[in-house]
Amino acid sequence: MLLSGLLSSSGYWLHQRSGTNSFQWIGESVDRVSTQKPMVALTFDDGPRGPVSRRLMLELNRLNTKATFFLVGRQIKQFPHLTTELWRSGHQLANHSFAHKAMDSGNLWRFWQEVRDTDSLIRQSGYTGPIHFRAPMGKKRLALPLVLALAQKKHILWDVNPHDYKNTAPELMVQTVLQKVRPGSIVLLHDRPNTVAALAGMVEGLRAKGYQLVTVDQLLAQQR
Numbered sequence: 564m565l566l567s568g569l570l571s572s573s574g575y576w577l578h579q580r581s582g583t584n585s586f587q588w589i590g591e592s593v594d595r596v597s598t599q600k601p602m603v604a605l606t607f608d609d610g611p612r613g614p615v616s617r618r619l620m621l622e623l624n625r626l627n628t629k630a631t632f633f634l635v636g637r638q639i640k641q642f643p644h645l646t647t648e649l650w651r652s653g654h655q656l657a658n659h660s661f662a663h664k665a666m667d668s669g670n671l672w673r674f675w676q677e678v679r680d681t682d683s684l685i686r687q688s689g690y691t692g693p694i695h696f697r698a699p700m701g702k703k704r705l706a707l708p709l710v711l712a713l714a715q716k717k718h719i720l721w722d723v724n725p726h727d728y729k730n731t732a733p734e735l736m737v738q739t740v741l742q743k744v745r746p747g748s749i750v751l752l753h754d755r756p757n758t759v760a761a762l763a764g765m766v767e768g769l770r771a772k773g774y775q776l777v778t779v780d781q782l783l784a785q786q787r
């Protein structure tokens with residue numbers, strides 16, 4: 564009785580804490596890198612998505628900015644050439660699951676397969692850098708962190724979210740990012756037309772505030 568009470572209350576505690584963005588019971592989860600240096604990483608989720616992703620990449624290249632793309636396996640299968648173009652342009656690639664289904668409940672083996680299959684598609688594109696992970700919607704409870712720990716992957720979240728997926732106006736996105744950014748921030752963005760439209764304002768605004776735009780790996784290297 565006492566034991567089952569303890570187990571259910573610790574289960575409850577884990578459930579509650581796992582609802583927060585950065586708490587994870589095993590393995591490393593990063594929502595912002597602890598540094599004083601004015602560096603920020605722009606991250607783009609859910610691609611590659613065809614023409615909009617190409618426009619996004621060309622705009623980043625025009626702005627001489629390197630970003631990190633959290634790619635979905637089934638999208639890579641659809642756009643393998645675009646995947647290769649992304650890393651050839653100097654951007655970092657990362658894993659955002661295979662099917663983009665929530666990973667806060669479900670089976671450990673499915674999570675393992677999704678992580679492994681998307682990693683292997685990223686490698687088939689010729690990419691050789693480290694591959695971090697971000698869960699769909701950032702959601703996880705107990706099983707996914709265990710899978711990530713076994714796969715020796717960092718779970719990369721974010722601390723700045725301008726809600727571009729809600730069709731937010733580009734000007735408002737720029738304003739949110741410039742207000743919320745701190746040294747070491749990770750910005751959550753997606754391959755979307757309103758995001759492409761916001762990009763120049765965001766990058767120029769961040770640079771005017773003294774920020775250097777870097778990949779997630781370059782940011783992690785600053786961790787104190």
Ligand SMILES: [Zn+2]
Nearest residue numbers: 608609699700
């Ligand atoms: Zn996503």
